[in-house]
Amino acid sequence: MWQEFVKQFITRKGYISVLDGLVVTVEIAVLGLLIGVLIGTLIAVVRVMPKYKTLPRVLDKICGCYVELFRGTPMVVQLLIGYWVLLPAMDIQVNSGVPVAIIMFGLNSGAYVSEIMRGGINSVDPGQMEAGRAVGLPYATTMMKIVVPQAVKNILPTLGNEFIVLIKETSIVSFIAVTDLYKSFKQLGDPTYNYTVPYLMLALTYLIMVLVISAGVRALETKLKKSEK
Amino acid sequence: MEKEVTLNETVLSVRGLTKKFGNLEVLRGLDLDIRDGEQIAIIGPSGCGKSTFLRCLNCMEDPTSGSILFDGEDIADMKVDINKHREHIGMVFQQFNLFNNKTVIENIMLAPVYVGVRDLKAKKRKNFFTKLLNVFRKEKKALLPIETTEAQIKAAAKEKAEALLHRIGLEEKANVYPSTLSGGQKQRIAIIRALAMNPKVILFDEPTSALDPEMVGEVLDLMKQLAREGMTMIIVTHEMGFAREVADRVLFIDEGQIKEQGSPEELFKNPKDERLKEFLSKVL
Numbered sequence: 001m002w003q004e005f006v007k008q009f010i011t012r013k014g015y016i017s018v019l020d021g022l023v024v025t026v027e028i029a030v031l032g033l034l035i036g037v038l039i040g041t042l043i044a045v046v047r048v049m050p051k052y053k054t055l056p057r058v059l060d061k062i063c064g065c066y067v068e069l070f071r072g073t074p075m076v077v078q079l080l081i082g083y084w085v086l087l088p089a090m091d092i093q094v095n096s097g098v099p100v101a102i103i104m105f106g107l108n109s110g111a112y113v114s115e116i117m118r119g120g121i122n123s124v125d126p127g128q129m130e131a132g133r134a135v136g137l138p139y140a141t142t143m144m145k146i147v148v149p150q151a152v153k154n155i156l157p158t159l160g161n162e163f164i165v166l167i168k169e170t171s172i173v174s175f176i177a178v179t180d181l182y183k184s185f186k187q188l189g190d191p192t193y194n195y196t197v198p199y200l201m202l203a204l205t206y207l208i209m210v211l212v213i214s215a216g217v218r219a220l221e222t223k224l225k226k227s228e229k
Numbered sequence: 230m231e232k233e234v235t236l237n238e239t240v241l242s243v244r245g246l247t248k249k250f251g252n253l254e255v256l257r258g259l260d261l262d263i264r265d266g267e268q269i270a271i272i273g274p275s276g277c278g279k280s281t282f283l284r285c286l287n288c289m290e291d292p293t294s295g296s297i298l299f300d301g302e303d304i305a306d307m308k309v310d311i312n313k314h315r316e317h318i319g320m321v322f323q324q325f326n327l328f329n330n331k332t333v334i335e336n337i338m339l340a341p342v343y344v345g346v347r348d349l350k351a352k353k354r355k356n357f358f359t360k361l362l363n364v365f366r367k368e369k370k371a372l373l374p375i376e377t378t379e380a381q382i383k384a385a386a387k388e389k390a391e392a393l394l395h396r397i398g399l400e401e402k403a404n405v406y407p408s409t410l411s412g413g414q415k416q417r418i419a420i421i422r423a424l425a426m427n428p429k430v431i432l433f434d435e436p437t438s439a440l441d442p443e444m445v446g447e448v449l450d451l452m453k454q455l456a457r458e459g460m461t462m463i464i465v466t467h468e469m470g471f472a473r474e475v476a477d478r479v480l481f482i483d484e485g486q487i488k489e490q491g492s493p494e495e496l497f498k499n500p501k502d503e504r505l506k507e508f509l510s511k512v513l
Contacts, residue, residue, distance in 0.1 A: 125329075127324050131328065134315060134318075134322075136312045136315040136426070146331075
């Protein structure tokens with residue numbers, strides 16, 4: 001069993017496809033999170049805006065629908081719809097599902113990050129916004145320069161958690177024919193139909209990645225805390 | 230402290246200011262003229278609307294009705310660009326509200342740099358379009374003169390911030406974050422942050438109420454200095470001694486109205502309003 005795996009992994013150059021898969025997985029998760037944070041921040045800012053006027057109220061409703069839509073359907077379904085429904089509908093040809101996966105994970109994660117970010121923004125002392133407005137800074141500038149940086153610091157652990165969820169959830173991208181970490185390990189077992197070692201190794205790889213991320217987030221937290229002393 | 234305040238021009242002119250929170254009527258029609266170089270203290274029992282009144286003066290709270298004339302414009306009008314006017318109305322808060330994610334010097338520089346760079350960019354944009362249209366014009370339009378660069382704006386703001394920090398003796402705190410400062414230091418930095426914008430008037434919202442007793446003095450001293458230099462100040466305060474010493478005029482607000490106003494001597498020695506007498510008997 002073990003020898004079979006070693007044979008596939010080393011002698012038949014399986015490690016190359018595994019590394020490629022790893023890159024794809026990380027790529028989708030990191031870029032997805034980046035898009036997610038961008039979208040999430042934007043939505044959160046819209047949703048905490050004061051709502052005296054009509055425009056913020058309409059935008060708030062739209063953002064609300066977006067969040068409910070992406071939280072209310074499974075990620076796999078969103079991925080399938082993105083690849084098999086939206087792409088043909090827009091008449092776009094792609095060589096690989098990776099860009100689709102990145103965008104869909106970004107959109108999905110944006111919905112979750114927006115709720116996290118909203119909590120973070122609400123946790124910042126309202127006096128910070130007032131002080132910014134009082135010196136003549138516009139709402140958006142104060143938000144981006146003063147409030148959001150403090151909010152991000154408050155929600156860093158939760159954001160790290162979102163990244164962990166995201167990187168594990170990318171294991172479904174084989175649904176749209178992307179060869180990620182899961183698929184590349186599966187291929188190692190395919191010649192013999194014996195998946196024991198490949199799948200255990202797959203689990204171990206994910207576990208190591210997650211542990212590295214948690215350590216990174218913790219280090220970042222300590223660093224940010226120190227910067228204010 | 231005798232001063233010729235009547236000759237100076239009016240900085241802020243408030244007429245018929247009201248403010249409602251839902252059905253609660255907090256301010257019921259206040260009128261006030263504030264002259265350049267005048268120091269006004271606002272006193273009154275808690276919940277009387279004095280802080281709300283102050284916060285209405287720079288539209289931190291939007292007035293329900295009434296007008297506030299500043300710089301020839303009614304800033305209570307929602308159509309007016311309030312940010313432009315707030316640059317010239319400083320505000321000091323009870324809770325200091327220094328930007329926690331910025332160092333002390335960044336706190337002071339942030340708004341001047343923002344305003345300078347914004348105006349510079351606006352000029353450049355305008356010049357670009359003038360140039361573009363000049364191509365089609367027979368008589369070329371003159372470009373706006375651009376004398377500064379972004380780097381110069383930043384350098385000037387930094388120099389000014391350093392000078393202000395030097396003034397309050399906190400130069401060595403320039404690069405630390407606010408969380409390491411004492412309350413008194415924070416409040417003095419908040420005051421010079423307001424000063425960095427060269428405001429025409431500074432609003433103080435109970436500036437010493439959140440301070441430990443031993444730090445009240447340093448903040449009041451700085452405010453007295455500003456008063457002596459002729460800064461126009463409106464101060465909501467519980468420090469009756471300070472109001473008496475510094476203010477040219479004291480307003481007593483109760484039930485959302487100015488019940489009595491006058492010079493400190495007048496108001497503290499011969500209060501006429503019943504509520505004011507009662508209030509003074511409690512606090513003095």
